Amino acid sequence: MKSKSFHMLWLGQSFANLGDVFYIVSLISILYSVTESSIYLALLPFLNMLGRFISGIISPLILHMYKLKSVLVWSQFSKTVVLFLLAYCLSSQVASSIWFIIICMFFIAFFDGWAMPATDALLPRLVEPHELMKANSFVSVISETIQLGGWALGGILVAILGKQNVIWLTFALFVVSTIMMQLIVDKTSFQAIDVKQKTMKILLEGWVIIWKNPIFRSIHIIIFIEAIANVVWIAAILYVFITEILNVTEVWWGYINTAFFLGLILGGIICSKLSLLFEKAIKLTILATSVGVSFVTLIFGLNSLAGIALIIVFLSGLINQIKGITIQTYLQSVAFIEDLPKIYSAQHSLVSLAFGFSTLIFGGVADYIGVQFTFIVAGILLAGSALYLFTVNQRFSSKYLLNRED
Structure with missing residues (x-):
């Protein structure tokens, strides 16, 4: 698997996944400190499901209008912008209400819903056919390793750096992820389709x-x-x-x-x-x-x-x-x-x-x-x-x- 674009894909996705874990760990701590209620913590998985489901429903329209790489880059860039707003407002206490946090959570999950099908569909284009199972295995191992170690590391970072600073660290990881995804080269031909008359x-x-x-x-x-x-x-x-x-x-x-x-x-x-x-x-x-x-x-x-x-x-x-x-x-x-x-x-x-x-x-x-x-x-x-x-x-x-x- 010598493809540079494949390496950019898994590296970019790894930084994004690690940032997602850190961001969730920080939000759990922030939400509990603000509300002292487990009900609001239960909103995290629910909002993730809801945001990804809604974006999954409309993602075919996006995927018909733009290249997979563009969808992936703009999805990660949009997550980065929302996270910047959340980090800035939490740090400056411009708006740290529970509803502002919830809205940001929903939109991060929403934009993430575009990235998931784009990543899965893009991977086979970046490796040779005989390397496909090995590539899927490699990406899966990296993802699970991040999930295994990310939660423990996220908890340690929250304790050492503080909740808001870990949000800023996540922002930095998202920026790096966006840059790496921009470096992907997908040579598959693409022709945008006018969706006005064919939406359904x-x-x-x-x-x-x-x-x-x-x-x-x-x-x-x-x-x-x-x-x-x-x-x-x-x-x-x-x-x-x-x-x-x-x-x-x-x-x-x-x-x-x-x-x-x-x-x-x-x-x-x-x-x-x-x-x-x-x-x-x-x-x-x-x-x-x-x-x-x-x-x-x-x-x-x-x-x-x-x-x-x-x-x-x-x-x-x-x-x-x-x-x-x-x-x-x-x-x-x-x-x-x-x-x-x-x-x-x-x-x-x-x-x-x-x-x-x-x-x-x-x-x-x-x-x-x-x-x-x-x-x-x-x-x-x-x-x-x-x-x-x-x-x-x-x-x-x-x-x-x-x-x-x-």
């Missing part, structure tokens, strides 16, 4: 492509079920499981999260090192990991021993990562390169919506029926996804073509 058609185009193509439809049914089932791993449900079922202290919440992220990182490394093997057996890999992830989710929900839970959650992260990278690579390989932005726009909207509503539903199930039951339901859903894959496995060719010029 363009908004629905990604959904139509997914629905009409049996392979895309099957992949997104799996992704939809996963988005619902993976809600059980959010902090609110996992925290209750640790205290009520594993019967250990809060520190184990950190252990469990660390084990999960280490599994994700190792899964990405394995995919990178064995990319050729997984590509040759991509159909079998998708089927095997689908069964594996449902099994470990069920076992985790039925287990009550903390030490065993660490091993299970590590395996869950590892298998989920291999499955996710494999499906991502397969989709990028079989789709026409000009269709990928439309497909990813619909996909990110679908995941945001499913995850957002499932959070409320599973939260209610955990409260009124029991937190163990949520993992059993999630495991059954994932088992249903694996069974569905077996019934439609003939749609997935073992010798898929890496035709990105078609």
Whole structure:
């Protein structure tokens, strides 16, 4: 992967992701100091979901009018401008009300929603076909490493530098990210489309492509079920499981999260090192990991021993990562390169919506029926996804073509 543009993409995205973590850590501290209420803290994931969902809905219009690189650069630049306003107003106390902070949070998530499909669709254009799985694995490992270490580092920086200064540090990271993304060179031809008379058609185009193509439809049914089932791993449900079922202290919440992220990182490394093997057996890999992830989710929900839970959650992260990278690579390989932005726009909207509503539903199930039951339901859903894959496995060719010029 010698492409300079690929390096600019993952470096720029890494600075942006690290800044996102620091910014969230700072905002948690700021919101709690202003409100002393956990309700406002719960707004963070909700606003992230809402902002990204809304921008995901309209992103096809943006992607039809501008190049992927331009969308990525302007998305990050817009986030940088909003964060500058937030940092300046918090530092000078011009406007530090809770509603001003909330509005800034929403718009940062909104602009981030443009970047996600643009990044996923741009990556296959910057590497050689035979390097695609390795590139996806590498980017995933970097992202998970940032998630693993960023929260701890963010907390330390807030304690040392102060909340407002960490916001300014995030601003600096966003500036560097924007510059690096500007250095990306995408040689794929592009022709802007007049969207005035075709707005509804363009908004629905990604959904139509997914629905009409049996392979895309099957992949997104799996992704939809996963988005619902993976809600059980959010902090609110996992925290209750640790205290009520594993019967250990809060520190184990950190252990469990660390084990999960280490599994994700190792899964990405394995995919990178064995990319050729997984590509040759991509159909079998998708089927095997689908069964594996449902099994470990069920076992985790039925287990009550903390030490065993660490091993299970590590395996869950590892298998989920291999499955996710494999499906991502397969989709990028079989789709026409000009269709990928439309497909990813619909996909990110679908995941945001499913995850957002499932959070409320599973939260209610955990409260009124029991937190163990949520993992059993999630495991059954994932088992249903694996069974569905077996019934439609003939749609997935073992010798898929890496035709990105078609």
